Amino acid sequence: MIEIMVDLQGGAKAPLYEKIYGHIRGEIICGRLLPGEKLPSTRLLAGNLAVSRSTVEMAYHQLLAEGYIKAEPCRGFFVCDITELYQLGIETPQRTAGQAAAGGRRGKRAAAAERETAEERKAADVRIDFSPYAIDTGHFPYNIWRKLYRNVLLDDGEELVLSGDGQGDYGLRCAIAVYLHRARGVNCRPEQMVLGAGNEYLELLLAQILGSGKKVLMENPTYLQAYRTFRNAGCEVETVSAGEGGLSEDAVRGKNPDVIYMMPSHQFPMGTVMPFGQRLALLRWASEAEGRFLIEDDHDSEYRYRGKPIPALQGQDSSGKVIYLGTFSKSIAPSLRISYMVLPESLAEVYREKCGFYSTTVPRVQQEVLRAFIEEGHFERHLNRMRGIYRGKHDFLLGELKRYGWVRAVGGAHAGLHVLVTAESARTEAELCRLARERGVQISGLSGYVVEARREPQKKTADRAAYDGARSAEQTPAVLLLGYGKPTEQEIVQGLEILNEIVN
């Protein structure tokens, strides 16, 4: 039997199994391992390389799946004749960049895999992340979290093994309802609340509750995820420009939707707050006909750094027309995968009828940990702390931006986790983002959040022009989203310096 020596220490940073896979694959491609040769057993190779057996198994499995080796029952693993693979035109994907490339035609899979690798490489190189979705991970209360998990897991009753209530555990829904009432002015019974693994899942449920073929209206630019989710769920989705009046009563009556998706307390990505009169007008519009509803996505309302907090629209709703959506992705961590929606009583009944059979999508342990986190006061302490940290970064970023002449305007300040920077530059928005990314700075342009941008390029320009409104029609300035959730002060300084070099 052949012996296989893999250098597991040197080379690029990659999982062990990938190194083993890559090594053997290379040996087969370059002909050092010949068709029909028997590979060592996973147990033997694992022993030789001092890795776990499952690591070797994963490597072998990858080789199996790609046709480099074959398994013969009770005999073991054997090298395949890969010339056959090439003749069939199903050449293997190139998982690791820089590995000796084999000849032959390139299949679709290979191209896709190369794209993935390129993207991975890109992601690995990001040193300064201004993404508006990124949060500060350095101040996560790991110790408290660990302690709560330990306490919850001490309970070895069957409670933690069964999936529990489909809407989420009653106690956790109570705790969230109390928090929402106090912090956001939301009025609800726990019976109206449904927990789910992320906003998109809840939006998929909503589409089912509202019934098929509904027309959803939203502002543009917007959370593209919500737009795409409602489209995927079979809704007709229309948009109005967020720039000029946005979801004004006239615009809404003109479009005549069934449902409006809105972010009244902090529109994403524009950062605007919907005026009180407009809120009342939309509540009135909704109450005029059965089947009309307002979806209030209150995604990052925890973070407001100046003025009074803006209470949720839901609290002003007296006719059961507001569906309230919230998440712990920004207030605790995206990895938690816990969002919630508060349904009007009428829709809560429809939910139980149409969707009551769904098991919850949130694991029981997570629910228990979150409940303790809220009930023991950690959540509000954490929020207060993060509010201070984000306010500090926000103020620091605004101060730094003053130093650059190309910053023509800063929008969406004093709330959330990003600002909009209008940049005066000979380069286009897309160019600036690309060049920044090449220098390790992750940044996005406002066009990236415009709905039609991806589907109908010509319409994009129209919408974008509409948004730009009063600005010069001949030259659209670049508008960059600078998220300050993730970067440190030092990274903000470095990032802006790099941007400065690119802009000029």
Next chain:
Amino acid sequence: MIEIMVDLQGGAKAPLYEKIYGHIRGEIICGRLLPGEKLPSTRLLAGNLAVSRSTVEMAYHQLLAEGYIKAEPCRGFFVCDITELYQLGIETPQRTAGQAAAGGRRGKRAAAAERETAEERKAADVRIDFSPYAIDTGHFPYNIWRKLYRNVLLDDGEELVLSGDGQGDYGLRCAIAVYLHRARGVNCRPEQMVLGAGNEYLELLLAQILGSGKKVLMENPTYLQAYRTFRNAGCEVETVSAGEGGLSEDAVRGKNPDVIYMMPSHQFPMGTVMPFGQRLALLRWASEAEGRFLIEDDHDSEYRYRGKPIPALQGQDSSGKVIYLGTFSKSIAPSLRISYMVLPESLAEVYREKCGFYSTTVPRVQQEVLRAFIEEGHFERHLNRMRGIYRGKHDFLLGELKRYGWVRAVGGAHAGLHVLVTAESARTEAELCRLARERGVQISGLSGYVVEARREPQKKTADRAAYDGARSAEQTPAVLLLGYGKPTEQEIVQGLEILNEIVN
């Protein structure tokens, strides 16, 4: 200010906040607390009762939501005039059975709440659970699970805070792919796998990937959850009787669906295995036209107690037509909320295009714990152990069933977690189930898994008659599903004794 004394030790087992809520509510209803009276502050009452402030807040919130008390800004909480509530006809829900009932007309909410309470009471009284979905919770490896959580949580890098790959972590997908290859003969690259919080969520994704308006064919009776999910997602769903040939080539060609949902290794609830020839015929059918796919739900194939394991259909698929669905709900625990699907390469590309923007629905910590559980060999050890335990219960149940003359036939044995018992009785299936439940034995009848049963009662009889096939047409015998996952041997003996008394 009034003083409130709540007996938190005595009475029924209930959360503290519910006791406080119930006490104050009772005092208001019976008139010991009068309209306009001020309640103690949450801080004060929490101190007096030696409970946390959030407990009192939850109680107050519940009272607020139900209209027993009102909050006045900066002043505190006051008792409402509840006679008003009754005059408006929005009487309050009766959360706790046996509490003093108030007069007045009954609103819809109250009725719903009473239904809930009745169901809760029923659930609490179930002493012996023969549900086919229930698993053995007594042998869950709590200690290992705790240890893995502890190890995973020791890592306080940002990895655990970010939501990670939308398809699920690559490493976990590798581990599952290796397991599926070895245990089920499934061939896949991790790139083809998508993890999700439960089968229904993955089915909602599938409906999007396959495109709108697709016709899905499934056997009847079936997993009603899958039927309802595809319906909710906008698919047209048709059924063929599982009784006579089931998804035979003729039946399929007659119905001309786009997609077939099937459980070839162990049909639920019938417990049948699809013959090899029929599998090949369906694979051939699928390969004849673009857009045709087979969804293989391999839900409980881990448990087979006799004969060789039946490899998955996916492993026989050479033309990329099988979508493989699996879950850890039965092999580990339902509360885990981790399922997976393996897409053919062509659909994996559609997934990335249409659904690639969705964040994963599985929390990162759970993913890491599961990965360690599989990679360190605990999963297979646990499976082996549970297989032995379930086999033991299975054999014991079969042995016990021989003691009763009314057991005419036992079907679906030697695999999964339930058997079908045809019972000779003057009572109908529904009667038997109801009477058993009244005696604390949770049991279900085959009719409960018949699709049309809920929507079109006349069609139900037709379908059921078709299924009964060769049996006497004038008298349909009761077919009971006896799940042996949960009950102990002693409970099986007791449960059958109770059944025996009911049947005769």
